Amino acid sequence: xxxxAGVDIGSITAKTVLMDRDGRLLAQKVLHQGIVNEAxxxxxxxxxxxxxxxxxxxxxxxVTTGYGRSLVxxxxxxxxxxxxxxxxxxxxxPDVHTVIDIGGQDSKVISLDDAGRVAGFNMNDKxxxxxxxxxxxxxxALDVALEDMGRMSQVSGNPAQVSSLCxxxxxxxxxxxxxxxxxxxxxxxxxxxxxxRRLQAMVKGVGVRPRVMMSGGVAKNQGxxxxxxxxxxxxxxxxxxxxxxxxxxxxLYALEEVKSPTx
Amino acid sequence: xxxxxxxxxxxxxLVGRAVDGFYxxxxxxxxxxxxxxxxxxxxxxxxxxxxxDVSYFxxxxxxxxxxxxxxxxxxxxxxxxxxxxxxxxxxxxxAMGCALLPEEQRAxxxxxxxxxxxxxxxxxxxxxxxLVNWGDAERRQFNVPMFVVQLPHFWDDGDEAEAMDFTVKQxxxxxxxxxxxxxxxxxxxxxxxxxxxxKVATTIRKEAMEMCKVAPSPATFFDWASALGGVNxxxxxxxxxxxxxxxxxxxxxxxxxxxxxxIGEQYRLYxxxxxxxxxxGVLGDKFASxxxxxxxxxxxxxxxxxxxxxxxxxxxxxxLAANGMALHANHNLDWLVDNISNLCxxxxxxxxxxxxxxxxxxxxxxxxEIMDGVSRRLGIxxxxxEADMADETFYxxxxxxxxxxxxxxxxxxxxxxR
Numbered sequence: 001x002x003x004x005a006g007v008d009i010g011s012i013t014a015k016t017v018l019m020d021r022d023g024r025l026l027a028q029k030v031l032h033q034g035i036v037n038e039a040x041x042x043x044x045x046x047x048x049x050x051x052x053x054x055x056x057x058x059x060x061x062x063v064t065t066g067y068g069r070s071l072v073x074x075x076x077x078x079x080x081x082x083x084x085x086x087x088x089x090x091x092x093x094p095d096v097h098t099v100i101d102i103g104g105q106d107s108k109v110i111s112l113d114d115a116g117r118v119a120g121f122n123m124n125d126k127x128x129x130x131x132x133x134x135x136x137x138x139x140x141a142l143d144v145a146l147e148d149m150g151r152m153s154q155v156s157g158n159p160a161q162v163s164s165l166c167x168x169x170x171x172x173x174x175x176x177x178x179x180x181x182x183x184x185x186x187x188x189x190x191x192x193x194x195x196x197r198r199l200q201a202m203v204k205g206v207g208v209r210p211r212v213m214m215s216g217g218v219a220k221n222q223g224x225x226x227x228x229x230x231x232x233x234x235x236x237x238x239x240x241x242x243x244x245x246x247x248x249x250x251x252l253y254a255l256e257e258v259k260s261p262t263x
Numbered sequence: 264x265x266x267x268x269x270x271x272x273x274x275x276x277l278v279g280r281a282v283d284g285f286y287x288x289x290x291x292x293x294x295x296x297x298x299x300x301x302x303x304x305x306x307x308x309x310x311x312x313x314x315x316d317v318s319y320f321x322x323x324x325x326x327x328x329x330x331x332x333x334x335x336x337x338x339x340x341x342x343x344x345x346x347x348x349x350x351x352x353x354x355x356x357x358a359m360g361c362a363l364l365p366e367e368q369r370a371x372x373x374x375x376x377x378x379x380x381x382x383x384x385x386x387x388x389x390x391x392x393x394l395v396n397w398g399d400a401e402r403r404q405f406n407v408p409m410f411v412v413q414l415p416h417f418w419d420d421g422d423e424a425e426a427m428d429f430t431v432k433q434x435x436x437x438x439x440x441x442x443x444x445x446x447x448x449x450x451x452x453x454x455x456x457x458x459x460x461x462k463v464a465t466t467i468r469k470e471a472m473e474m475c476k477v478a479p480s481p482a483t484f485f486d487w488a489s490a491l492g493g494v495n496x497x498x499x500x501x502x503x504x505x506x507x508x509x510x511x512x513x514x515x516x517x518x519x520x521x522x523x524x525x526i527g528e529q530y531r532l533y534x535x536x537x538x539x540x541x542x543x544g545v546l547g548d549k550f551a552s553x554x555x556x557x558x559x560x561x562x563x564x565x566x567x568x569x570x571x572x573x574x575x576x577x578x579x580x581x582x583l584a585a586n587g588m589a590l591h592a593n594h595n596l597d598w599l600v601d602n603i604s605n606l607c608x609x610x611x612x613x614x615x616x617x618x619x620x621x622x623x624x625x626x627x628x629x630x631x632e633i634m635d636g637v638s639r640r641l642g643i644x645x646x647x648x649e650a651d652m653a654d655e656t657f658y659x660x661x662x663x664x665x666x667x668x669x670x671x672x673x674x675x676x677x678x679x680x681r
Contacts, residue, residue: 080669117673
């Protein structure tokens with residue numbers, strides 16, 4: 001049947017996008033997997049195939065991306081998440097020149113030229129400071145749902161001062177802030193401020209060129225997006241499903257391969 | 264990662280044997296209770312020491328060597344136990360770990376840990392925030408005299424003649440220091456012979472390096488980093504010339520046969536920063552497996568005795584000063600961007616790889632501006648990865664994979680025009 005798939009194997013989630021040879025989007029899936037492994041990636045792809053009502057044998061070419069891209073055996077080619085996010089972002093918004101991606105355990109800023117090519121990038125991924133995992137841990141410490149953090153932070157009138165972005169130290173810091181009687185909304189707003197300040201330096205290192213798009217799970221947190229918009233003094237666009245951008249880029253690479261093979 | 268595509272130079276293996284011989288001689292010198300000098304920083308004083316037949320321990324090269332041979336961890340632990348925390352220069356930590364090693368651990372340990380104690384310390388500082396403190400720690404540990412040569416920093420266009428006078432004056436004082444330490448007059452005739460020999464050896468090395476401007480490149484940055492052993496350990500000995508001649512002969516053969524150091528060379532890269540010594544083989548294979556040949560680097564091509572044309576046996580101190588002053592670390596951002604850009608053009612570089620070494624801040628500090636300047640001037644992409652020159656705990660393989668692969672994808676995209 002000649003279908004193509006892009007699979008983004010991240011540190012917390014697997015994402016799959018399925019297209020036909022004409023570039024029509026057939027299905028997409030985000031699966032929380034907890035740990036990178038082939039079984040989880042296959043499960044995500046299986047669920048996507050099921051949603052589209054097609055079989056594994058219908059797949060002509062698969063491109064994998066993300067940290068697990070070379071750890072799985074079913075892909076025909078792997079492409080870095082840098083190139084895939086750029087490709088996915090350019091597909092969704094052709095006028096995007098800056099992509100801010102905050103995933104489970106890393107964050108990256110990618111600069112795109114007018115043709116959608118990567119013009120430069122910056123990554124910070126040796127610890128989980130300021131990433132999805134950071135927010136997950138602190139949501140647990142504050143006993144709030146991760147998905148409620150964005151909404152809660154927006155009602156804060158007095159964000160708390162959170163100085164550390166080390167997940168361990170920040171956890172102790174918010175215990176102290178709670179003990180001092182700071183409302184949860186202020187603590188969460190303070191955490192978002194701290195993440196924003198860290199990202200601000202990374203973005204400026206690469207250079208801010210509008211339009212700016214944000215992707216990754218943390219892009220679903222409106223609190224973080226608003227802080228970044230304020231700190232960078234620029235509007236940020238967030239796609240309907242920000243976690244799928246890397247897999248979307250991967251499927252576009254797969255489509256390119258079936259049309260003009262390089263492997 | 265894909266299949267191994269490294270085509271190693273046989274002659275570079277000779278460096279390892281020469282280095283083993285150097286350390287065996289150093290241990291023998293210790294057993295004979297000969298005078299031993301500890302040297303840190305730029306390898307400027309070696310010809311002076313060789314002229315007086317003084318054995319030396321070169322802290323920087325030693326630290327790189329123990330890291331490359333994976334014998335550094337116990338040394339780092341000993342240093343850390345004495346307060347040299349992990350943020351301190353890993354070269355300093357390795358060398359100080361060796362200096363501080365308890366006698367029972369030294370005697371029963373690896374031969375590389377059995378370094379004799381110094382009679383004095385010489386530091387040649389090209390503007391590093393650590394070196395004088397490192398030398399001072401050795402001075403205090405062994406209760407010996409210390410001499411410091413300060414290489415001038417060309418923070419503006421400056422006066423080269425004045426800088427030359429300043430450097431030569433210090434080298435003269437260093438000669439006096441040696442005479443005081445050794446209680447005998449300096450052997451100027453021997454120094455002139457050493458300078459003449461060094462001129463020949465480093466000319467051969469430079470000619471061999473410049474043959475790598477062809478594609479496929481017959482040797483890699485990793486080969487030239489290993490070959491620094493000749494400069495660090497053999498200057499003034501016939502072996503130095505023989506070593507570089509053997510390397511040059513192999514390079515010539517490869518050029519004639521169009522044989523590359525990377526099988527199927529597709530990309531030619533520039534390396535900024537010190538070598539990541541604990542990962543010398545790993546990184547060589549990693550880049551090669553992707554068809555990438557790291558051809559040239561600041562460390563190897565703008566660093567150590569790369570100015571043989573300035574070597575004049577009738578002016579030995581001026582010859583040394585000129586080579587010390589030519590070190591990249593002594594120069595301002597404009598000089599660095601100009602010279603690195605020229606290097607990249609000569610070696611037909613497709614992309615820049617920047618090793619941001621966590622514990623060498625002085626060299627890492629201008630890297631963002633250097634890469635930005637060269638990248639913009641030449642219109643080629645650049646990538647950073649953070650690791651360290653001699654502490655592998657700062658290295659993360661997956662992160663390096665992503666960055667290097669992304670750089671090559673960027674080069675591909677530019678070639679395809681999309």
